[in-house]
Amino acid sequence: MPINSHYKLILSILITLFFNACNNEKKAPVVDADSLASCESNLPSRFGVKVDSTFIKKGRVDHADMVYIPAGEFLMGASDEEGRPDEYPQHKVKVSGFWMDQTEVTNASFSKFVKATGYVTTAERKPDWEELKKQLPTGTPKPPDSVLVASSLVFSPPKEIVSLNDASQWWEWKQGADWKHPEGPKSNLKGRENFPVVHVSWDDAQAYCKWAGKRLPTEAEWEYASRGGLKDAKYPWGNEAIEKGEAKANTWQGNFPLNNSKQDGFQLLAPVKQFKPNGYGLYDMSGNVWEWCSDWFRADHYEKQTDVTINPQGPKDSYDPMEPGIPKKVVRGGSFMCNASYCKGYRVTARMKTSKDTGLAHTGFRCVSSQ
Template sequence: MRYQTFTLGLLLLTMYACGKKEEKKAKMTNTDTMSCESSLPSRFSATNNTNSISESKTVSYEGMVQIPSGEFLMGASDDEGRQDEYPQHRVKINAFWMDATEVTNAQFEKFVKATGYVTTAEIKPDWEEIKKQLPPGTPKPDESLLVAASLVFTPTATAVDLNDASQWWRWTEGANWKHPQGPKSDIKGKENYPVVHISWDDANAYSKWAGKRLPTEAEWEYASRGGLIDKKYFWGNEDPEKGKPKANIWQGKFPYLNMAKDKFAGASPVKSFVPNRYGLYDMAGNVWEWCSDWYTPDYYKDLSRSIATNPKGPSKSYDPMEPTVPKKVVRGGSFLCNASYCKGYRVTARMKSSPDTGLGHTGFRCVADIK
């Protein structure tokens, strides 16, 4: 079993699609890329061995939508995109199937019951394995950190420094997909909510069991656009807080005042908002969604040299903010995204996170090839 650690001042969990106010593209450099979750509480995480999950040879297309083949412009064309959303480039995508909704608690529970799978957040880290990946002499952390746990969002009482995410994230023992707010919480009555506290490894394991896979980043953006050309959001260019609520996002002053005009202060049941033109729900807001791609900040530059056909991402990850930590791409934004702090619900917005990381606003959906 492979282990990775993320500890304050050593390896920061970074999800940079969120941040302070959007920078103008012309002014941005690699060092301008802010992390919306830097300065997190110290955390240690264990990684599951998903090789124990057998890949299903059959696929149920129930609850899936067939996405037509096509060609589109991927990436940002306006001045709101971050540096790694440029240059905009042309991509061809084959037709494929995609889950109409994020994977729900009920669906994930069925998987767990069938396989006995234990998620990353439910495994106590092993210090003897962890320290093999750390510099010699790294002191052993307090035993209170070496527990099965995950990061839980806790709103602050007042305005705080938005560069210090440790003020609203809490390393919470006993938090996992069955207990999203900690051991005293549960998912009773929330069978139709998206499953959260899911690492990439967990999402990949579920996908294999279902005979599906995680979407490539290109497939995700193509499907999210729903056939619209060069629009900021999956519904067009209208601000999400104008008119009828279009997605589950943070409405108010992050991270201490959520007006919940969309009627949800946290995650919402799937299908609570109007789908995009392909019939896909929650392609903006609610919970972040894992993609299959490794992350690099300049991958789009490589793709822009010619028309890319079904790109699957770089062969390996590199994040200049954390060069030693491999990252996977996450898309779509969450219920914590707010225009003053995070516009991760933009259709081109990219986020990155280590494969063994799960949080209270991260889930996934699957895709399947047309055979």
């Protein structure tokens, strides 16, 4: 379904409609904007929406449905030539033991949070023009009120073969799309209680973690846990290509984004725990939905890691050379949209980035706890 004229207007104000696919780049000595093109770049973000979670009381952590990840040391980052430039160089990291959710947070769990707190997610809120215009060039005209409505980005596959260099051809702003209505106002969560919650911003994920007495994982914790105890493997299950053998994760098979052969059994999202867990007992560390981490994203962050780091918290600020004016957080793990021809985000070292106020139909999260 094409983006209607009103949404074209707001998209033209917020971004240049030129999306770049996350092609599998070779190792590069210099991190530059062109080499960091990704399926999370230039996505329309939820500008002008303020989220207040200060009213949420810090909960008491419950380790039910969590697994303990033992302390250890590992080499963080890619060691082969499949990584993108921001995955190099490999560097030593030590992490303390921590607890991690076995699965991505589900609709059922998020529903309990909303019922208990009355929290309203970013996608459910109407953008505030006074906040929005602060982030736009001086003199930008106010769009019509019909555009400044609660909405979110949904996956809308094209009907014919398209260039993989323009992701706007399969993303669509849809009014009324949010965590309770994943495909728009006519959809609901009936029968999807065990699916990962989506259309949640980083702020939304933070609010849930606070309520649950937990926190978002650091990028280092996420990668260490994803490896499942394996040394320098490409994927949570080892080095076997995802196309070989039994289905290992919920990703895209076939011609992306036109046709999904569903060899893994799913067209789009899958319920949690549909594939074998990794060595630590964690499910869906590859595919299904991208997962928010606590860290800011900087394209050059790995280059600055010269010594062994202990429990790194990531950079102090964000810098994406493709969109230097938009602060972004790290997302990890890939999604149901990942395909070898377009995005191998299901590799354990793959890093992507998204504006913290943006929710998408393929982005969710899981929590961790140090206690």
